[in-house]
Amino acid sequence: MYSILDIETTGGKYNEEGITEIAIHVFDGQKVVDQFISLINPEREIQPFVVNLTGINSKMLQTAPKFHEVAKRIVEITENTVLVAHNAQFDYRILRTEFRRLGYNFERKTLCTVALAKTLIPEAESHSLGKLVRSLGIAVSDRHRANGDALATLKLFKILLTKDLNKTIITKVIRAETHGELSQRQLKLVDLMPSETGVYYMHNKDGKVIYMGKSTNIKKRVNEHFTSNAKLARSLQKETRKITFERTGNELIAFIKVNEELKRNSPKYPTHKKEISISIDRTGIETLEKEVISLAGKDIMVVDKGRELGERSAILIKNGKLKGIGFYDLNYQINNIHILESIMTPMEGNAKIVQEVEAYINYKKVIKIIELN
Numbered sequence: 001m002y003s004i005l006d007i008e009t010t011g012g013k014y015n016e017e018g019i020t021e022i023a024i025h026v027f028d029g030q031k032v033v034d035q036f037i038s039l040i041n042p043e044r045e046i047q048p049f050v051v052n053l054t055g056i057n058s059k060m061l062q063t064a065p066k067f068h069e070v071a072k073r074i075v076e077i078t079e080n081t082v083l084v085a086h087n088a089q090f091d092y093r094i095l096r097t098e099f100r101r102l103g104y105n106f107e108r109k110t111l112c113t114v115a116l117a118k119t120l121i122p123e124a125e126s127h128s129l130g131k132l133v134r135s136l137g138i139a140v141s142d143r144h145r146a147n148g149d150a151l152a153t154l155k156l157f158k159i160l161l162t163k164d165l166n167k168t169i170i171t172k173v174i175r176a177e178t179h180g181e182l183s184q185r186q187l188k189l190v191d192l193m194p195s196e197t198g199v200y201y202m203h204n205k206d207g208k209v210i211y212m213g214k215s216t217n218i219k220k221r222v223n224e225h226f227t228s229n230a231k232l233a234r235s236l237q238k239e240t241r242k243i244t245f246e247r248t249g250n251e252l253i254a255f256i257k258v259n260e261e262l263k264r265n266s267p268k269y270p271t272h273k274k275e276i277s278i279s280i281d282r283t284g285i286e287t288l289e290k291e292v293i294s295l296a297g298k299d300i301m302v303v304d305k306g307r308e309l310g311e312r313s314a315i316l317i318k319n320g321k322l323k324g325i326g327f328y329d330l331n332y333q334i335n336n337i338h339i340l341e342s343i344m345t346p347m348e349g350n351a352k353i354v355q356e357v358e359a360y361i362n363y364k365k366v367i368k369i370i371e372l373n
Contacts, residue, residue, distance in 0.1 A: 003081040006150035011047030018042025023146035039064040088112035137339035171207035193219040198247040210268040213275035214254035299372040322349030
């Protein structure tokens with residue numbers, strides 16, 4: 001669980017700043033499940049350059065709550081979460097300073113999207129929030145206001161999670177959690193899984209992925225692992241400490257993703273064959289009422305269903321080779337191929353993967369295929 005955070009301050013001397021606005025969005029890895037947004041009366045002067053930057057002035061804050069009035073809510077909403085912010089060191093320091101003034105020691109684990117972006121999007125010209133989200137085609141409103149920047153950070157974090165094929169983010173988070181024997185509560189994690197298409201990951205106490213698979217119904221498949229008496233299932237029941245998942249919207253993206261990530265993560269237990277392949281009826285191609293598409297030497301974009309309403313998935317094929325997968329919003333990003341490529345997760349699919357993609361688009365229905373050359 002993550003608390004996506006942004007704070008606006010008064011400016012001023014180090015450790016003497018006060019908070020003027022705060023926005024927190026609690027993100028479970030798939031959706032926002034809680035939020036807290038508020039102006040705050042800092043009880044101190046706001047530096048003129050900050051007023052010009054944020055538009056927040058002292059008059060606006062006269063009736064706003066003081067920090068001690070919202071402190072309990074901040075503690076509660078961020079409990080058992082990892083704080084995620086762009087330049088997290090700054091936001092975390094400001095929060096801890098405000099809590100110290102109240103005599104309270106506020107401690108949370110943190111993740112910085114600047115550091116993550118430098119690792120996962122090293123080619124970006126700038127890793128400042130404004131320039132980075134603009135280069136990724138992320139729509140932003142109310143820049144330099146807490147909620148606008150928090151929402152931009154949330155959208156950026158979603159892209160970073162998708163690009164994190166080595167699962168370094170979730171591994172770091174799980175290592176910070178309490179270790180212990182598998183409990184009945186953890187066994188019920190299956191109830192938290194979605195009945196949707198995607199990839200799921202079973203982690204041990206160190207956060208390492210010990211098994212991964214794909215399914216058109218993640219809940220049903222994970223339930224099979226937890227209720228089966230097979231040798232593999234018993235091992236997974238004993239060693240699993242956490243299950244994470246990524247919805248993909250369609251089976252083709254799930255297929256590509258699980259095959260790519262298996263190469264990078266080398267789970268302890270081999271994935272069942274049915275979870276690294278797609279069931280396609282390849283008979284009777286001559287009966288198809290459409291032209292058979294060959295990907296050899298082609299530059300195309302395969303567009304299909306996304307993970308949620310208003311989103312599409314995209315698979316990029318260049319010169320007949322798989323180059324990446326990604327997701328874009330229906331109303332923008334797809335019109336600019338450079339932006340679309342920047343939000344994509346690079347893939348190195350072999351000839352077999354490309355053959356499966358070719359079979360899928362010929363035998364199953366996708367939304368559309370865009371020729372790029």
